[in-house]
Amino acid sequence: MSTRVEPWVTQESEVAAQMPIVVDDPAARRFRVHRSAMTSPQVHRAEIERIFAKSWLYVGHESEIPEPGDFVRRPVGGRPIFMVRGVKTGHVNVFHNTCTHRGALVCRQESGNSKVFQCFYHAWTFDSEGQLKGVPDRDAYAGGVNFDELGLKRVARVESYRGFVFASFDPDIVDLPSYLAGAKDYIDIVIDGCGGSVEIVRGTNQYSFAANWKLLVENSIDGYHAESTHDTYLKYLVSIGTDLRGGVSGRAIDLGNGHAVIEYGAPWGRPVAKWEPLFGEHARTEIDRLRADLVARHGEDRAHTMAEVNRNMLIYPNLIINDIMAVTVRTFYPPAPDVVDVTAWELAPVNELPSLRERRLDSFLTFLGPGGFATPDDLEALESCQQGFVSGGVEWNDISRGMGRSPMANDEEQMRAFWRHWQHQIGAAADRAGAQ
């Protein structure tokens, strides 16, 4: 077989080396993303190293571990991690889930309460603060091992904001509030809108699909697709008495550091605090009370934002907080360029009136849940895109909608905010030459 390389291949590569995957041309009002961003194994590897290892990643919510010794385990950035509330300190500890002796997982249940975490392999035992407390036959070690240094390894950086626990594998990353930038205020709006105190509802959605993770980033903050993709969901809303007149309108905002939000008015009711007939007359008094309370605490303008305005927010790179007819906290990780593992929870105010909680649960599962009337169709759309990329022939995705005007909620500015930061962070690794 000939190993001769055609001359044009070299020339093509040289040209491509100067051409980034994201082409942002404000003058021409054109924004394009090369589809190799979604298909290339090299780009995927670069993302793991440059994005997932260098960002603040969502671990979980403090309400999941209210008591000392409460723990949850889960992958974060594709790595097994567990989060435990320390029995001595009450602090949220986030550890690499691996024994410091020979590597086995030390936390082997999804959640629970425990004072100690024992590796079953050789029975090394750690407490909830990570200290190594038990080593069988310690005398067999002739002083060469300092057991004080062999506590559970903490993830390099751990910080929380308003109950949302984040971790980063990068010891040099900026502090969490600086990282969150403009997203901080929107987290405040979500939490304060829920009366200041929230909890994760029991029951987790863990599903996967065969497409690139950045398509889910786009989809989670896409105000343009609902009418065509979610026709059956909108019909369902009408059938239960929701008035769709007025539609969806609002704006898209770049929150800095790759974070972005769309905020908009929409026809559906919100348990905090926009009544609709579906909630029933009995709930009207409670929703009025919740809204009046928000006005008293935060003033009419901010109360309006909390009560009537919907938010789909991306916290770069892989956390979605959508505060719509219910609140979802959704994170995801790509084990491969064309596979996404999604984990999603429902966030709700503590001590919510049971009838409103039931409405909230209903709204979540019918729209956001993998057994609902919308999410399966999103998954179909994203997988369909991925299959389309494989077809080839077309190199670019167009994400120009709304350039040259003040971007609306059904424009694509929020996606451009993500992609600009993505290109910045991944740098030359995402040149098309690197992608080939």
Place this chain on the structure above:
Amino acid sequence: MTAVAWQQQVLLRQQVEEFLYTEAALLDAWQLGDWLLLFDEDAKYEVPCNDAPDGDPARDLMLIDDNYTRLASRVDRLNSRRAHREYPHSRTNHQVSNVRVQDASAEELSVTTSFTVWRFRAGRTCCYVGQYHYRLRRGDGGFRIAAKRAELDMTDLRSVGDVAIIL
């Protein structure tokens, strides 16, 4: 147990099995309108989250929590050409086994079974495994479904993606 009581119990289980096989056949044939007719109008169809199989729809997040109205909407949705995940439809094979009649009164039966639901679409295969919990009512023309709950044994939905089909 007397031989007569034993015979009656076996007969009852056979009647229940016959009913459940008919239900499965309707689902596999995508005759969802006819399938819906098996349900009473106060019926529930529930699928709890994988990590909370004892989930209570009043308190916990469920994958599916349909009253009759929403179940009818689900059928409408799946019968339309706009349920993109299921247009074209998956081929499914609902398999029911280990049928046990737990409790039987003059009006109602409590039944648990194992299930395996195979789903095939566009070259892909996936499979749901779990337990059905039924409450069946005795009526003139046979049984009617008062409640159907599908508790999944899979620890998550990673291998199946979603629950867009009816289990």
